[in-house]
Amino acid sequence: MTSANDAASAFEILVHKPTRENDDYLLSKRHGEGVTVVDSSGDEEAEEPPKSLWQRFVKAVKPEAQSPYDEPPKNWREKTVRFLEVTQHQRASNRRAEGIVESFLFNDDLAPVEASRRVWDWKQYVFLWVSESFNVNTWQISATGLQLGLNWWQTWICIWVGYMAVASFVAINSRIGNFYHIAFPISSRISFGIYFSLWIVLNRVVMGCVWYSVQTYIGSQTVQLMLKAIFGNNLEERIPNTMDTQNITTFGFMCFMIFWAAQLPALWFPPHTLKYLFTVKSIITPFAAFGFLIWTLKKSHGKLALGSLNDVHPHGSELGWNFVISIMSALDNLSTLILNAPDYSRFAKTRYSSIYSQLVILPVMYAIISIIGIIVTSAAYTMYGINYWSPLDVLGRFLDHSTAGNRGGVFMIAFCFGIAQLGSNIASNSISAGTDMTALLPKFINIRRGGYICAAISLAICPWNLMASSSKFTTALSAYAVFLSSISGVVCADYYVVRKGLISLQHCYSNAPGTLYMYGSRFGTNWRAVAAYVLGIVPNFPGFLGSLDVKGVPSGAMHVYHLNYLVGFLVSFLLYSIFCYFSPVNGMPEGVGFFDFSRWFERWVEVDDFATRRKQFEIDGVDPDNNEYTDELSSASVDNFRNDGKV
Structure with a gap:
C-alpha cells in the first residue's frame, strides 16, 4: 500500500454493504486515481423478465431507459456516437459509454457465459x-x-x-x-x-x-x-x-x-x-x-x-x-x-x-x-x-x-x-x-x-x-488451413503443455502492467507464440505457392503441403512448447515440472458474479478466482502486478 488512505479505501471496498450509495461513494473516491471499475449492479433490478414473445421483441428493439450514470449528449457528434455505440449491461465504468480499449477488454458478448445462458447439454x-x-x-x-x-x-x-x-x-x-x-x-x-x-x-x-x-x-x-x-x-x-x-x-x-x-x-x-x-x-x-x-x-x-x-x-x-x-x-x-x-x-x-x-x-x-x-x-x-x-x-x-x-x-x-x-x-x-x-x-x-x-x-x-470447380474449391480450403492450423497448434500447446489447464480469468480481461497475458510488455504480445505461429507456416508456404501454379516448386514441397493442417499444427505445437521450456511464461503452475502431467489444473468455474469480481480485481489487484489456488500460480506474476501500483 502506498498510503494509509489507500489501505482505508481498500478496506471499505471489501467490507461495505452492496448499496447504491456505497457504490457511488467508492467509485468517486477511486475516480481521482484513474481506476476504471465495473458497475455490474445495472439499472434493471426491479424490472420483471419478459413473459410473452411480444414482450421479448419489444425489449429487444426499444431503446433502454437512461441510466443514472448516463450523461446527456452535448452536440450532434455525441448524439451520433450515442446512437451507434453498443449499450453494455455489465457496465465497465461509472460513465455511460466505455472507451474503445476498455470495451475491447470487457464487454457483454465476450464476458464468460453465466449459468442462465449455459443451456446446451450433450x-x-x-x-x-x-x-x-x-x-x-x-x-x-x-x-x-x-x-x-x-x-x-x-x-x-x-x-x-x-x-x-x-x-x-x-x-x-x-x-x-x-x-x-x-x-x-x-x-x-x-x-x-x-x-x-x-x-x-x-x-x-x-x-x-x-x-x-x-x-x-x-x-x-x-x-x-x-x-x-x-x-x-x-x-x-x-x-x-x-x-x-x-x-x-x-x-x-x-x-x-x-x-x-x-x-x-x-x-x-x-x-x-x-x-x-x-x-x-x-x-x-x-x-x-x-x-x-x-x-x-x-x-x-x-x-x-x-x-x-x-x-x-x-x-x-x-x-x-x-x-x-x-x-x-x-x-x-x-x-x-x-x-x-x-x-x-x-x-x-x-x-x-x-x-x-x-x-x-x-x-x-x-x-x-x-x-x-x-x-x-x-x-x-x-x-x-x-x-x-x-x-x-x-x-x-x-x-x-x-x-x-x-x-x-x-x-x-x-x-x-x-x-x-x-x-x-x-x-x-x-x-x-x-x-x-x-x-x-x-x-x-x-x-x-x-x-x-x-x-x-x-x-x-x-x-x-x-x-467454379472442385479443384479450385479444395485449393482455396487448403490455402487458408495453412494459417489456421498453426494458430490452433500454439493455442493447444499453451493450454495442455505449458499451463496444464491453469487459466486466470480475471487476467484475460485486463491490460494492466504485470498481468499474466500482457507478457511484461505494453504491447501485450507473447513473442514465443508469434514466433511459433510464423514458423509453423513456413514448411507449407512453398507448397502453397505451388498450388497457385507458381513454377519451380519441388514435388517434395507439394507433398508437405498436402499434409498442410497436420504439418502446421505439429510444427507450431512443438516449437511453442520448446520456446516455453527455455523461456517460461508467467502463469505456469508453480512447483510442477514442465514434463510432469500428473497434476492437472483445469477446473469448472462459476462466473455469475464475474463483473463484480472484476471490479475488485481492477481496484486492488487481488484475483478472487484464485485465492484458493495461490500455490499453483506463478508468484512472480502476482508480485509484478502488485508492484506496478495496483495495490
Whole structure:
C-alpha cells in the first residue's frame, strides 16, 4: 500500500454493504486515481423478465431507459456516437459509454457465459453436428476422393479417418470454452497476448466472411432449383444474361441475392437460442437426404458405378497421395470450426457436455451423409456418365424430364437443402464472425451487428469464382488451413503443455502492467507464440505457392503441403512448447515440472458474479478466482502486478 488512505479505501471496498450509495461513494473516491471499475449492479433490478414473445421483441428493439450514470449528449457528434455505440449491461465504468480499449477488454458478448445462458447439454451438440453435417458442402467435400480417381470404399475410408481427426481436434479445442465459459477471442489472448490476439481474431473473421459467402452461394443454387421446378427448367435461358463472367448468370446472381436476403432475419437471434434451429434442421434435413438417396437409386434401377469414376486410374505413390489429399480435405473443410470451438463449447451446461458428444457424433454423422453422397454420385454416373461433385447438379438433372412428380420432388428436396444451408451458415459462419468482431471493435459491434457486417462483406467476395470447380474449391480450403492450423497448434500447446489447464480469468480481461497475458510488455504480445505461429507456416508456404501454379516448386514441397493442417499444427505445437521450456511464461503452475502431467489444473468455474469480481480485481489487484489456488500460480506474476501500483 502506498498510503494509509489507500489501505482505508481498500478496506471499505471489501467490507461495505452492496448499496447504491456505497457504490457511488467508492467509485468517486477511486475516480481521482484513474481506476476504471465495473458497475455490474445495472439499472434493471426491479424490472420483471419478459413473459410473452411480444414482450421479448419489444425489449429487444426499444431503446433502454437512461441510466443514472448516463450523461446527456452535448452536440450532434455525441448524439451520433450515442446512437451507434453498443449499450453494455455489465457496465465497465461509472460513465455511460466505455472507451474503445476498455470495451475491447470487457464487454457483454465476450464476458464468460453465466449459468442462465449455459443451456446446451450433450443433445444440443449432437443436434449441432447433425445439423452441420447435412448440407450440400459436405456432399461436395465427400466427392473429393471420387474426383481424384478413388473408388467408393477408398473414398469412404478417407472420410472416416479425416473426420475422426476433426472430431479429436474439436474436442481438444472445446475444453477451454467448456470449463472456463470463454469464447475463442478470449482464449487466444491467453496464448498470444491481449493485443496480438487481434491479429489472430482478424484471421478468423476473414475466413468466416469467405465461408459465409460460399455457403450463401451454395444455398442460392437450391433457390435456382426451386424456381426452375415452378417456372420451368429453361428459366435461366429466358432471363437475359448481363453478367460479364462465365461462372454466374443474371439468374444465378438473382438467386444469390434472394438467399442472401432470406438469411438476414435469422441473424437477429442470439447464439444460445440457436439450439431450436439445430433441432428443427436435424429433423428435416435427414429425411430429405435419405429421400434423395432412395429416389436416385430408383431412377438408376439400383445400378451403381463402384469403381473409379474418372479416366485416370492412380496407382502406387500417386494413389497414396490422393488418399492423403482426400483425408486432409476433411480437416481443411472444418479448420475454421476447429479453431473457434470455444465459441460453442462455452454454452455447455455440464463439465463434459461438449466433449464426448462431439467426439462421437461428428465422425458418425459425416460418414453417414458422405456415404449417401458417394452412392448418389455413383448412381448418377450410371445414368448420365458424368462424375458430379455436387448433389444439386444431380438434382437438377431430374428436371430434364419435367413431370409433375419430378418437379414436386425437386422442389421439396431443394427446399430442405436450402434450410440446411441457412442453418449451417448461421451457426458456423455468421455467429463465429460476429463473435470475433466483438473483439475488434466492441464499442460499436456486438454479435448481432457483426453477423450483419459479415453478410454485407460476403457480397464482395464473388464466391462463384471459388466454386467454379472442385479443384479450385479444395485449393482455396487448403490455402487458408495453412494459417489456421498453426494458430490452433500454439493455442493447444499453451493450454495442455505449458499451463496444464491453469487459466486466470480475471487476467484475460485486463491490460494492466504485470498481468499474466500482457507478457511484461505494453504491447501485450507473447513473442514465443508469434514466433511459433510464423514458423509453423513456413514448411507449407512453398507448397502453397505451388498450388497457385507458381513454377519451380519441388514435388517434395507439394507433398508437405498436402499434409498442410497436420504439418502446421505439429510444427507450431512443438516449437511453442520448446520456446516455453527455455523461456517460461508467467502463469505456469508453480512447483510442477514442465514434463510432469500428473497434476492437472483445469477446473469448472462459476462466473455469475464475474463483473463484480472484476471490479475488485481492477481496484486492488487481488484475483478472487484464485485465492484458493495461490500455490499453483506463478508468484512472480502476482508480485509484478502488485508492484506496478495496483495495490
